[in-house]
Amino acid sequence: MSAPITALIDGETVTAVAGEVWSALVGEEELLLPRAVPVDGPSSWVTVTGPWDGVVVLTCAASGTADLARSVLQLDDDEQPTAEDVDDVLRELANILGGNVKSLLPGPSALGLPETGPAPLRAEDEDTCRVSASWRGHDLAITIQGASEAPATTTTEVPK
Amino acid sequence: MRALVIDDSRAMRRIVASILEGFGYETRPAGHGREALDVLEEGWVPDLACIDWNMPVMDGLQFVSAVRANPAWRQVTLMMVTTESEHGQIVKALAAGAHEYVIKPFTADAIADKLSLLGLMPAASSPGVPA
Amino acid sequence: MTTALATSGFDWVCQLVRRESAIVLAPGKEYLVEARLMPLARQLGLPGVAELVERVRARPEPALVRSIVEALTTNETSWFRDGxxxxxxxxxxxxxxxxxxxxxxxxxxxxxxxxxxxxxxxxxxxxxxxxxxxxxxxxxxxxxxxxxxxxxxxxxxxxxxxxxxxxxxxxxxxxxxxxxxxxxxxxxxxxxxxxxxxxxxxxxxxxxxxxxxxxxxxxxxxxxxxxxxxxxxxxxxxxxxxxxxxxxxxxxxxxxxxxxxxxxxxxxxxxxxxxx
Missing domain, CATH: 3.40.50.150 (Vaccinia Virus protein VP39)
Structure with a gap:
């Protein structure tokens, strides 16, 4: 019998991870406020493969992506980040979120390279965990999709 | 002091470089390990390399092994700056020859602390010495 | 109900932090002061940050002053701080x-x-x-x-x-x-x-x-x-x-x-x- 994956990856932990990422990278006083709304906008994601396969997706309302890139890159308020900059920032945020989520899993897992685009929906997977937040009034969501069961922490059966 | 900043994210290269430049470093960017080796082979051998782990073409761990395999580059201090944060991954990077390890996300203070530990924090007032 | 921090209270906190730590809190960071000091106020059973500031202004206990300065200045303590x-x-x-x-x-x-x-x-x-x-x-x-x-x-x-x-x-x-x-x-x-x-x-x-x-x-x-x-x-x-x-x-x-x-x-x- 295995435990649900939410025993390892739950909303509270993902919120804490996102809070650390935001405070370190986006700006320490830019608080993420919890908010329960569906978010529509560009996404970035990384895959996690290993004993548990899944994907960590960051979705940001289109209204907020330029602002987010400007904050991470520490550009002036009137400076417009390029589309490439915006994509790059979204990818890197997904990469960092993904790496931190991966570290919650037992056993060695691999992180893919981050991508951007419309969020990948894996038909066989449910949302394992979904955290939505508001940052400077823009909606954000971090979604973990993947198998609903946690990988076993130890192998008890030794194949002969 | 010179630092090579190796990361496939331009945003991250810019963040790390601007922190290091704030401490008086001269920096050069590289988008992956192979590009970074090109810079070293060209003769630009830095005091410090900040190295992401997951990158296309050549990843950070392969870069660390390549640098350690060449005695001419022994003076380069290798610091991983990566979101890879399992205990086992850090052990692996140190075993390959990395000197320090910074986990993303990090603050500028975290980089400053590590540079102090490594003896690579330039004195605040001393002007850069051309190598 | 919590009371918002008045400008005079905010200015007082800024001066305190500047005097004790040489760190300058820019104007407009009232929300930061509120967010950082709220846990301390709650710990002392006070309804809000305004009451906390009022109390410490009336009777500046060193321990409380230190907690306020710390809450506003240090994010994380370093290991090997001043090695x-x-x-x-x-x-x-x-x-x-x-x-x-x-x-x-x-x-x-x-x-x-x-x-x-x-x-x-x-x-x-x-x-x-x-x-x-x-x-x-x-x-x-x-x-x-x-x-x-x-x-x-x-x-x-x-x-x-x-x-x-x-x-x-x-x-x-x-x-x-x-x-x-x-x-x-x-x-x-x-x-x-x-x-x-x-x-x-x-x-x-x-x-x-x-x-x-x-x-x-x-x-x-x-x-x-x-x-x-x-x-x-x-x-x-x-x-x-x-x-x-x-x-x-x-x-x-x-x-x-x-x-x-x-x-x-x-x-x-x-x-x-x-x-x-």
Whole structure:
């Protein structure tokens, strides 16, 4: 019998991870406020493969992506980040979120390279965990999709 | 002091470089390990390399092994700056020859602390010495 | 209901933080002050930050002032903060103690403002790595004014951002394991540390005697008579050949003349003067 994956990856932990990422990278006083709304906008994601396969997706309302890139890159308020900059920032945020989520899993897992685009929906997977937040009034969501069961922490059966 | 900043994210290269430049470093960017080796082979051998782990073409761990395999580059201090944060991954990077390890996300203070530990924090007032 | 922080209260907090830490809070950061001080207000059973500021303005207790300044200035305490007192520990102090004590005789160390425990565990790691039998021979007493900080020290758990702050990677992998999103110090090292609440400005409970005391960045928050009183009490719980480490900007000189300043590593330590 295995435990649900939410025993390892739950909303509270993902919120804490996102809070650390935001405070370190986006700006320490830019608080993420919890908010329960569906978010529509560009996404970035990384895959996690290993004993548990899944994907960590960051979705940001289109209204907020330029602002987010400007904050991470520490550009002036009137400076417009390029589309490439915006994509790059979204990818890197997904990469960092993904790496931190991966570290919650037992056993060695691999992180893919981050991508951007419309969020990948894996038909066989449910949302394992979904955290939505508001940052400077823009909606954000971090979604973990993947198998609903946690990988076993130890192998008890030794194949002969 | 010179630092090579190796990361496939331009945003991250810019963040790390601007922190290091704030401490008086001269920096050069590289988008992956192979590009970074090109810079070293060209003769630009830095005091410090900040190295992401997951990158296309050549990843950070392969870069660390390549640098350690060449005695001419022994003076380069290798610091991983990566979101890879399992205990086992850090052990692996140190075993390959990395000197320090910074986990993303990090603050500028975290980089400053590590540079102090490594003896690579330039004195605040001393002007850069051309190598 | 909480009361918003009035401009005068905010200005007062800014001046306080600037005076105590030289850190400038820019105008418009009222929400930051609110967010950072709210937990402290709640801890004291006050409805809001405005009431907290009102209370401390009316009666500026050093401990509370310190908590406010800390809440607004420090994000994470560094490991090996101002490295000199730690290199001095393994380079000078421990060899001297080994020479002066019987083999296996316990060594007692006090981390007198332990915050979330980084100082106490830095000491534990250094000694575990350099002194045989350290885990059974060394006792580290960690105290702090704040119950929350004492609880954190006891737990020995640190966030990713905290372990990023100046903890050498080889020590991280040797002495910590991952627990969820956090890192936890090994049970052997945690057993070396006993944490409890203590107000340095009040009467001290039975403590010590200590071979080494770390009393760093605490005295700066006290007025001269309190500083002298704290140093006098510390001397009473130290062994006559003990070592005291203060913060880089602190000294006993001109405060309490019963200490001798000695060069120690690249910095200084203070030792009880004979016959005082």
């Amino acid at each position: 000199d007192p730690f290199t001095a520990l393994t380079g000078t102090v421990v060899p001297a103690l080994q020479a002066a004590r019987r083999p296996g005789e316990p060594i007692s160390i006090w981390s007198a403002a332990c915050s979330s425990g980084q100082e106490a565990y830095t000491i534990a790691m250094l000694l575990a790595d350099s002194l045989p039998n350290a885990t059974s021979r060394v006792r580290i007493t960690a105290t702090d004014l704040s119950r929350a900080m004492v609880d954190r020290t006891r737990a020995g758990r640190f966030s990713q951002l905290e372990v990023n702050r100046g903890l050498p990677a080889p020590m991280l992998v040797r002495h910590f394991s991952r627990v969820g999103a956090e890192w936890e110090i090994s049970p052997a090292l945690r057993q070396m540390v006993t944490a409890s609440e203590l107000n340095l400005a009040g009467p001290l409970p039975r403590l010590g005697p200590f071979d080494v005391v770390y009393l760093r960045n605490v005295l700066i928050y006290f007025d001269p008579p309190t500083k002298r009183e704290v140093l006098r009490k510390v001397r009473q719980v130290m062994r006559p050949d003990g070592w005291l480490f203060l913060g880089a900007a602190e000294t006993t000189l001109g405060v309490d003349d019963s200490w001798e300043r000695v060069p120690c590593g690249r910095g200084s330590a203070y030792r009880p003067m004979k016959g005082k």
